[in-house]
Amino acid sequence: MVATGANALLHDAPSGARLRVTGTRLSRDAHYDTAPRDARIRLVRAGAMIALRARGLYQLHASAAVDPRGIAWLFAGPSGVGKSTLAYALSRQGWQILGDDGVVLEPTAGGATLHAWREPLQVSAALTTEFPELRDREHLENLHDPRRRIPMLVSTARHAPLGAIIFPRRAEHDRVTAMPQTMALAELMLQSSQVLLADSETPRHFARLRDVIARVPSFRLEHTQKQLHEIAHTLGAVASV
Amino acid sequence: MKYKAIAEALVATLSDGAVLLNLQTKRYYSLNETGTRIWEMVQQTADEESIVATLLNEYKVEEAMARAEVRRILDELIEAQLIVPA
Numbered sequence: 001m002v003a004t005g006a007n008a009l010l011h012d013a014p015s016g017a018r019l020r021v022t023g024t025r026l027s028r029d030a031h032y033d034t035a036p037r038d039a040r041i042r043l044v045r046a047g048a049m050i051a052l053r054a055r056g057l058y059q060l061h062a063s064a065a066v067d068p069r070g071i072a073w074l075f076a077g078p079s080g081v082g083k084s085t086l087a088y089a090l091s092r093q094g095w096q097i098l099g100d101d102g103v104v105l106e107p108t109a110g111g112a113t114l115h116a117w118r119e120p121l122q123v124s125a126a127l128t129t130e131f132p133e134l135r136d137r138e139h140l141e142n143l144h145d146p147r148r149r150i151p152m153l154v155s156t157a158r159h160a161p162l163g164a165i166i167f168p169r170r171a172e173h174d175r176v177t178a179m180p181q182t183m184a185l186a187e188l189m190l191q192s193s194q195v196l197l198a199d200s201e202t203p204r205h206f207a208r209l210r211d212v213i214a215r216v217p218s219f220r221l222e223h224t225q226k227q228l229h230e231i232a233h234t235l236g237a238v239a240s241v
Numbered sequence: 242m243k244y245k246a247i248a249e250a251l252v253a254t255l256s257d258g259a260v261l262l263n264l265q266t267k268r269y270y271s272l273n274e275t276g277t278r279i280w281e282m283v284q285q286t287a288d289e290e291s292i293v294a295t296l297l298n299e300y301k302v303e304e305a306m307a308r309a310e311v312r313r314i315l316d317e318l319i320e321a322q323l324i325v326p327a
C-alpha cells in the first residue's frame with residue numbers, strides 16, 4: 001500500500017487489485033472490478049479504515065459491549081485472548097454488543113465514544129459446553145475457519161461513551177489489575193495498526209490514542225473459563241471501585 | 242556529548258512515563274519517569290553532563306547511579322535509533 005495522509009492507493013497483493021482513497025472517498029482502480037470478492041472486501045475494509053482515520057475516527061481490533069447503564073467497555077488485544085468470547089458472555093447477561101472483532105473509536109474532550117463496526121459476532125464451536133445454545137447453530141459453523149466459529153445473533157448498540165478499556169489475557173486464575181498508562185497505550189497502538197502507516201495523519205492518530213489512555217481507565221483482566229459466566233459481575237466490581 | 246532526537250520520533254507523555262514511536266523502524270518504546278525526563282532534556286539539546294547534573298538536582302540519587310542511569314538510557318535510545326549525536 002502507498003499512503004500519504006488521507007490519500008492512499010491500496011494494493012491487494014494476491015489479486016493485484018487496487019483501490020484509491022481520496023479524503024473520505026473510495027474509488028475503484030486497476031484490476032478492482034475483476035478481483036475476487038474476498039479481495040474486494042479486504043480492500044474496502046482497509047480503505048474504510050483510512051477514510052475514517054482522516055475524519056478523526058480510529059478502527060480498533062477489539063470487541064466492545066455496553067453495560068445496562070449505557071457505558072461501553074472495550075476489550076482490546078491480539079487474536080485468541082478472548083475478546084469475542086467475553087463479549088458474547090456479556091451479551092448473554094443482557095449487555096449490548098458494539099463489535100466483535102472491530103470497533104471505531106472517536107476521541108472526545110472527556111474521553112471517547114465507541115461506534116459499532118458491523119460484523120457478525122462469532123463464537124468458537126468448542127464452547128458448546130459453556131454455551132449450550134451454540135448447538136442449535138452448529139450448522140452455521142464456517143468450515144474454512146481454523147477457529148471453528150459460529151455466527152451468533154446478539155443485541156447490538158450503535159454507539160456509547162467509553163467507560164473502561166480491558167486488556168484480557170487467558171490465565172489459570174481470575175484477576176483484574178489497573179494497567180500502567182504507558183503499557184496500555186503500547187498495547188492499544190498494536191490494535192490500531194494504521195498508526196504505523198507513518199503518514200501525515202500518524203501524529204494526530206498517536207496523540208488521540210494517548211489522550212484516550214490518559215482519560216479512560218485501563219485494566220488487565222486475567223481470566224479463566226469461569227469468567228464466561230461471571231464477567232458481568234467482575235466488571236461490575238471494577239466499575240464500583 | 243550532545244544528542245538530538247530524530248525527526249521521525251513521536252512521543253506520548255503519560256502519568257507513569259512516556260511511549261516513543263519511531264516511525265522509521267515502526268517500533269515503539271516505553272520510558273519510565275526518569276527516562277522521560279532524560280528524553281525531554283535530550284530534546285532541549287542538553288549534553289550528557291548537564292543531564293546528570295539536572296537529575297542530581299531533581300532526584301535524591303547518588304552521582305554514580307545517576308551517571309550510570311543516564312548512560313544506560315542514552316544507549317537504549319541510540320540502539321532504538323531514536324537519538325543521534327548532535
